[in-house]
Amino acid sequence: MSFTSLRVIVFALLFSALSILPSSAATPWSVLEGCTLLDNAYNDGDSFHVRHDGKEYIFRLYFVDAPEDDDSFPQRVDEQAQYFGIAREEALSTGLAARDFVRTQLAQPFTVITRWHSAQGRSRTPRFYAFVRPPDKDLAVELISRGYARVYGVRTSTPEGEISTRYRARLLSVEDGARLAGLGAWQYSKPVEPAKTANGKATHLRVVAPRTVAVYSADLPRRRLGEIARGTHVTVVEEFEDGWVRVEYLAPDGAAQSGICLRWDLSLPDYAPEHD
Numbered sequence: 001m002s003f004t005s006l007r008v009i010v011f012a013l014l015f016s017a018l019s020i021l022p023s024s025a026a027t028p029w030s031v032l033e034g035c036t037l038l039d040n041a042y043n044d045g046d047s048f049h050v051r052h053d054g055k056e057y058i059f060r061l062y063f064v065d066a067p068e069d070d071d072s073f074p075q076r077v078d079e080q081a082q083y084f085g086i087a088r089e090e091a092l093s094t095g096l097a098a099r100d101f102v103r104t105q106l107a108q109p110f111t112v113i114t115r116w117h118s119a120q121g122r123s124r125t126p127r128f129y130a131f132v133r134p135p136d137k138d139l140a141v142e143l144i145s146r147g148y149a150r151v152y153g154v155r156t157s158t159p160e161g162e163i164s165t166r167y168r169a170r171l172l173s174v175e176d177g178a179r180l181a182g183l184g185a186w187q188y189s190k191p192v193e194p195a196k197t198a199n200g201k202a203t204h205l206r207v208v209a210p211r212t213v214a215v216y217s218a219d220l221p222r223r224r225l226g227e228i229a230r231g232t233h234v235t236v237v238e239e240f241e242d243g244w245v246r247v248e249y250l251a252p253d254g255a256a257q258s259g260i261c262l263r264w265d266l267s268l269p270d271y272a273p274e275h276d
Contacts, residue, residue: 045098060119065152069095098148147184215259
């Protein structure tokens with residue numbers, strides 16, 4: 001057998017082996033029932049130590065980010081405060097409230113659903129992303145509905161099969177409810193105008209950003225260009241069926257900017273194509 005033939009066979013075997021490896025999207029969910037919260041100084045509003053079947057784990061919630069409860073990471077605190085439009089001391093206070101809220105929500109046995117995807121972290125104990133479900137509840141929804149967390153972070157389709165963009169859109173709607181009611185962090189925030197239509201047209205909608213909004217390039221793959229600050233007046237000039245909108249706005253220095261962002265970040269309703 002020639003070297004070339006041997007190389008072809010080895011390559012084919014390697015390709016076959018790789019083709020049967022499960023992708024991250026296909027990784028099955030593990031359902032851990034009867035979990036209990038462990039008391040730990042590093043527990044906070046979105047990450048905590050858990051015991052299940054005699055083993056200790058650290059889990060980090062998908063989709064949400066609660067403010068820090070101390071000043072160990074000042075840049076992160078500043079960024080969280082900017083999102084809510086509040087002072088850093090108010091963000092830290094909300095972080096403490098979120099931590100205490102989680103402690104009460106997880107006082108009774110609860111369920112953790114995870115794919116064991118690493119969430120890194122400061123501890124030597126591995127940390128994994130998860131959905132956490134107290135009886136008949138979704139902890140992410142509970143936190144956001146009270147203004148103790150923002151919609152932010154790693155996303156995935158839910159264990160029930162709901163795609164990540166749809167679940168995230170629902171969470172943003174819940175966040176808007178907390179914002180308008182002035183709950184949690186939002187109680188410290190100056191209100192912004194609700195989204196409104198100019199002249200009732202499907203294009204050139206004029207809205208006010210209700211939260212910090214990430215802006216991306218129009219070309220694919222999309223590149224993150226920056227952020228639209230909360231309270232910025234934004235003109236939506238084009239809408240797409242996949243949930244993206246093309247926007248124009250003024251930067252803090254007065255320069256005209258444009259880009260692509262998700263319609264749900266601007267609290268816009270679902271896309272509704274025009275009919276003749």
